Amino acid sequence: MNELLEQLKALADATRLKIFKLVERQELCVCNIVPAVGLSQPTVSVHLGKLKRAGLVKERRSGQWSYYSADKEGLTRLREGLSDFLEAELEDIPEMRDLLRRLPAVCRGPARSCGPEASDNQLQSKQGE
Secondary structure: OHHHHHHHHHHOOHHHHHHHHHHHHOOEEHHHHHHHHOOOHHHHHHHHHHHHHOOOEEEEEEOOEEEEEEOHHHHHHHHHHHHHHHHOOHHHOHHHHHHHHHOOHHHOOOOOOOOHHHHHHHHHHHHOO
């Protein structure tokens, strides 16, 4: 879940998302990305660094130039991680188990309706049985 979280954080910024889509299409040098996004070279480099640390972008050096492209393996891990997370039952996600235990009992049932009115409604329906 930590890698998924880092990847999602990296893509949550509009500029990084745009830069990622550019380098997903083709390998680019920072000097190519700067005019496309309208930001300074240091700012673009910072964004690329965050994408690289998240495992979404690869860097290839050639002399004094750095070229960036999408890390296909990182993108696969993102897709699989997101799919696994969305398809998993809450009980199957270690980080969610403690949260589930702390939910009021009324919110744990299959109806998943909770709040003060849900407690009253469920109590009334049980009394009427």
